[in-house]
Amino acid sequence: MIDNYIKYFENFLMNYYRIILGNNYDKKLLMPFIEKYIDVRYYNNSVYSRGYSFINKLNTELKNLAKEIIKQDMRVEEEVKEIFTLFGYILYIDDCCEYVSLTSLINTIAEDISLREDKKEELKDLVSNFIKVRKDFLAVFEDKNFNISFKRVARNLKKVDINQNCKLSPIFSDWAIDKAYNTGTVLENKQYLLFLMLSGYILKNTIELNFNENYIVDFPESLFAKEKKINKYILVLDNRVVKSRVHFRINYETYLKYQEKITNFIKNGFNVALILDESFDNNIPILDIFSYVFVYEKYEYYDIVIENSDRIKAKIVSQ
Numbered sequence: 001m002i003d004n005y006i007k008y009f010e011n012f013l014m015n016y017y018r019i020i021l022g023n024n025y026d027k028k029l030l031m032p033f034i035e036k037y038i039d040v041r042y043y044n045n046s047v048y049s050r051g052y053s054f055i056n057k058l059n060t061e062l063k064n065l066a067k068e069i070i071k072q073d074m075r076v077e078e079e080v081k082e083i084f085t086l087f088g089y090i091l092y093i094d095d096c097c098e099y100v101s102l103t104s105l106i107n108t109i110a111e112d113i114s115l116r117e118d119k120k121e122e123l124k125d126l127v128s129n130f131i132k133v134r135k136d137f138l139a140v141f142e143d144k145n146f147n148i149s150f151k152r153v154a155r156n157l158k159k160v161d162i163n164q165n166c167k168l169s170p171i172f173s174d175w176a177i178d179k180a181y182n183t184g185t186v187l188e189n190k191q192y193l194l195f196l197m198l199s200g201y202i203l204k205n206t207i208e209l210n211f212n213e214n215y216i217v218d219f220p221e222s223l224f225a226k227e228k229k230i231n232k233y234i235l236v237l238d239n240r241v242v243k244s245r246v247h248f249r250i251n252y253e254t255y256l257k258y259q260e261k262i263t264n265f266i267k268n269g270f271n272v273a274l275i276l277d278e279s280f281d282n283n284i285p286i287l288d289i290f291s292y293v294f295v296y297e298k299y300e301y302y303d304i305v306i307e308n309s310d311r312i313k314a315k316i317v318s319q
Contacts, residue, residue: 141200162194219248
């Protein structure tokens with residue numbers, strides 16, 4: 001679903017430039033700028049990280065791209081400079097910068113580039129619709145009967161759970177309700193909803209320029225025996241906005257049972273966090289394939305893992 005939003009945003013940018021540039025619109029020149037903008041803005045992919053504000057980072061990436069295109073063909077210098085300059089307004093439309101009102105923003109754009117009145121209205125309709133579609137899209141990830149909660153477990157790392165807000169009959173005990181929601185198929189379906197809601201949450205954070213947080217989600221062991229269902233579940237998170245920031249958590253016993261499937265997860269770019277339990281056989285080298293490793297003092301392996309933590313590529317979370 002997140003990929004659908006990115007495609008919609010690409011189309012919005014192309015329509016934005018069609019309105020503003022008119023006969024000077026050139027998709028071939030424009031697309032490298034759109035791709036670079038999305039790469040930095042939504043995937044946070046940039047060589048300029050430290051010492052750069054996000055706006056300066058984005059501006060520098062686009063400026064360097066413009067210089068490179070002009071260097072390759074001086075004949076397109078004016079067109080490229082115009083495309084680059086007009087991206088400055090996108091920063092406001094795309095919530096990277098604050099503005100007083102949509103009307104004032106559209107008026108400023110129209111005055112700066114001498115936009116005709118009919119084109120000005122067309123642009124205002126386009127941007128208004130974009131804002132509405134974005135709001136409606138984010139609402140898809142919400143559910144009045146459930147909410148997701150977060151618990152900090154390490155720096156920039158939060159454990160995510162889903163809580164039900166359904167009003168159930170008082171004849172059911174808390175134990176019965178907890179068992180119903182946290183076992184079997186209900187647990188699997190609940191985790192699917194969690195994955196969906198978390199995707200929307202991460203997209204919202206991305207729009208708000210928050211790229212720092214990573215999230216731990218428990219992965220039900222029962223899913224590994226259900227090929228079609230597991231593919232449906234991971235598809236929700238299989239996009240560049242979300243994928244790098246979500247870490248499926250399993251215990252070591254589950255890893256031993258489904259080693260091939262979990263290894264394939266990792267090969268396909270998913271992050272897997274590991275809980276070491278009493279089944280851990282002191283296989284220190286295997287820990288390198290995981291993103292996080294949760295260790296507990298109550299187990300005998302604890303000292304061995306801590307002593308080797310400098311040589312383990314995974315981040316160690318001591319509990």
